[in-house]
Amino acid sequence: MKISISLAQLDIYFGDPDKNFAQIEPAVKMAAEQHADIVIFPEMWNTGYDLTRFGEIADPEGKRTKALLSNLAKKYQLTVHGGSVAVARDGAFYNTTYIFGPDGKQLATYEKVHLFGLMREDKYLAAGHEEDHFQIKGVDATSVICYDIRFPEWLRTLSLDNSRIIFVPAEWPTSRIPQWRRLLAARAIENQSFVVAVNRVGNDPDNPFGGHSGVYNPMGDELLSLDDQPQLKTITIDTDETDDARGFMPVFADRRPELYR
Numbered sequence: 001m002k003i004s005i006s007l008a009q010l011d012i013y014f015g016d017p018d019k020n021f022a023q024i025e026p027a028v029k030m031a032a033e034q035h036a037d038i039v040i041f042p043e044m045w046n047t048g049y050d051l052t053r054f055g056e057i058a059d060p061e062g063k064r065t066k067a068l069l070s071n072l073a074k075k076y077q078l079t080v081h082g083g084s085v086a087v088a089r090d091g092a093f094y095n096t097t098y099i100f101g102p103d104g105k106q107l108a109t110y111e112k113v114h115l116f117g118l119m120r121e122d123k124y125l126a127a128g129h130e131e132d133h134f135q136i137k138g139v140d141a142t143s144v145i146c147y148d149i150r151f152p153e154w155l156r157t158l159s160l161d162n163s164r165i166i167f168v169p170a171e172w173p174t175s176r177i178p179q180w181r182r183l184l185a186a187r188a189i190e191n192q193s194f195v196v197a198v199n200r201v202g203n204d205p206d207n208p209f210g211g212h213s214g215v216y217n218p219m220g221d222e223l224l225s226l227d228d229q230p231q232l233k234t235i236t237i238d239t240d241e242t243d244d245a246r247g248f249m250p251v252f253a254d255r256r257p258e259l260y261r
């Protein structure tokens with residue numbers, strides 16, 4: 001199946017949800033003009049890592065985010081992968097992904113499973129526990145968030161249910177962009193899957209963020225890699241390439257789960 005994917009590589013206004021919300025519709029509109037089937041945003045785009053102010057600025061129950069993404073998906077007739085946002089839920093804060101289909105209906109929710117201590121997520125956020133699976137044009141896909149890509153066992157778990165695309169919104173600092181690119185390629189190769197990753201650009205008070213949003217095929221080839229400036233780019237992938245890779249080398253069938261822990 002051919003799927004056109006827009007990568008919306010944004011800068012993020014630190015702790016300013018109103019300004020950040022205003023960036024979303026122009027990007028979705030541009031993706032629709034480029035005939036995208038799906039557009040994806042970076043991690044925690046509503047607030048950035050303004051963690052100490054989450055009580056004020058995290059989205060209660062994700063209501064504002066969900067309403068916006070649902071409306072835009074329907075208005076522009078494409079799937080909107082909402083990157084992730086800071087959400088206040090049940091007395092805690094979560095780093096949460098919402099995905100909406102062209103009919104405006106919610107396809108998936110995902111809460112970041114591996115909290116990133118170097119950016120103090122473990123002090124301010126609660127971790128998710130659930131897998132997420134959804135379909136785009138009938139193709140199975142899954143999605144994780146940023147630091148999660150350092151845990152191959154988690155991405156393998158998510159890939160076992162026939163997933164063909166792994167989406168990865170991120171706020172990945174500039175200093176580790178070489179690792180970002182290698183990790184994304186490795187996750188694509190070992191899961192014989194496409195990987196579609198969108199990082200933010202710009203700075204917050206603690207870090208510069210390096211962009212280099214990219215798309216990787218099941219061989220780990222970098223089909224697209226952006227630079228470190230805000231931009232939206234669209235690429236078409238053919239998910240049948242995952243059948244070719246899995247047919248040629250049956251990595252999933254050759255697993256020995258009884259030996260793993």
Ligand SMILES: O=C(O)CCC(=O)C(=O)O
Binds near residue numbers: 150176
């Ligand atoms: O793993 C890394 O080097 C960066 C992870 C990160 O920035 C995040 O999870 O927000």
